[in-house]
Amino acid sequence: MTCLVQHEFFHAYAADEHTLVCLEKLDQVWDAAQPPFAHYTHILQDIDLPYLLYLALFLHDAGKGMGSGDHVKDGTVVCQKVGERLGLTPRRLARLKFLVEHHLLMAEVSQRRDIDSPTVIRQFAETVQDEENLAMLTLLTFADSLGTSNNLWNDFKNTLLQTLYHLAGRRLASGKDYEQAEQQRLAKLMQEAREQLPLKISAEELEAHFEHLTPRYFRTHSLEHINIDLTQVNRFLKRVVNGSGSRVLEPVIAWHNQPARGHTSVKICTWDRPGLFTTISGALAAAGLNILSARVFSRGDGIILDTFLVVNARTGGLAKRPERDTFKKLITQALLP
The missing domain is CATH 3.30.70.260 (ACT domain)
Known part of the structure; x- marks a missing residue:
């Protein structure tokens, strides 16, 4: 990883420096008062095991040093070894490996998929599995993006990430009752629309x-x-x-x-x-x-x-x-x- 050049045009740092910058960006989230960092402060403060997120961020690109071309797959191997050495419980090790294995997922879904589609949200939520994974993956995505280049992040991407976080969170919180909850929400919306109809619009x-x-x-x-x-x-x-x-x-x-x-x-x-x-x-x-x-x-x-x-x-x-x-x-x- 030391001075490992990343040849994608959007990377401003070598792999080792990128990792350190990502950690610095995550540090700024904790007590931030200004956007975009402040948008994620409550998420970080509500996480039960923040050290696990920091470890995932530290290891998310570790697979690039193995040189096989599939840094995500190699990264999960590194996680397994590191987690065992640190004595992580099987549950925490599984979460660590999940975060590294899927550290590119949220950026891809939010920026390249139709997050207005219920199918996209359902599939994403099924992959994420629980709200703790979702919170950590959101923060990892944010820190990884800002740690790649100061010019890579913008308000539009921030809005997409926040929207995906909230939609997936709603889906995970509702569980099997999601479809019924959506029907109730739509019925309520229709009723509110009738009650707040603009003056120029007829029933x-x-x-x-x-x-x-x-x-x-x-x-x-x-x-x-x-x-x-x-x-x-x-x-x-x-x-x-x-x-x-x-x-x-x-x-x-x-x-x-x-x-x-x-x-x-x-x-x-x-x-x-x-x-x-x-x-x-x-x-x-x-x-x-x-x-x-x-x-x-x-x-x-x-x-x-x-x-x-x-x-x-x-x-x-x-x-x-x-x-x-x-x-x-x-x-x-x-x-x-």
Whole structure:
């Protein structure tokens, strides 16, 4: 491990220094007052055996020194030997090996999989097995990412990791009653939506919204965002009814800066049509915006509600007025006949 160069472009440190930096990052979590470290303080303070987490972090890349090319597999072998020498109980040794074996899992799932999918969360929770593993794996992932490079972590990745932690935690806490709990949650959400209906939205519009969208939509949207979408659909349908000519085909676009999360969300409401996702993505790119993620939903009546999280392609910052205006011009031109 000593001065072992890591050839991936995102690694700023040799393997040995990376390990020490990871431990320093985890130390900063304990009594942190500022984000992103403060987001994880309560998790670290609630862990029963923090020394086991530190040992896992110390050994998570130890397999790289064995040179076989599979550092995860080799790392579990190292854990077995170290755990036996330290006299760890079988249960604690199993947890140590789990953390090292799966130290890449949470970053991969949160950043490359659809964490809005119940199947993804269920499979992840089944792998994690219990809430203590989840807490330790979350902290290990956070420290490992910050210890790789100061430029690797950002607010968006932080949000993804936090979301996966909470969704998986809810699944693990509910156990076999998860599906029933989800049905109860959705029923409660529908009732709250009826009670807090925006003034401009009729009860018929609300019923149509629930009827024309899948349960997955309501699992991934808060009441606030459901009301935002209802308002956007209302604006779009009024344009269709009251407009004339090509104006009835113009999309309704809504922007919202989220500086705390480091991105801008843009919501598009229009009629569904072949190639629409590609058209929207191309217009965003041409306007100078990078897409971080997308949520795409089609209502049964042919209306789409697509949400893209974007940043300025040049600066990595929030979308400003010039990029917004350019996108609106391009997407309107592309969608009109």
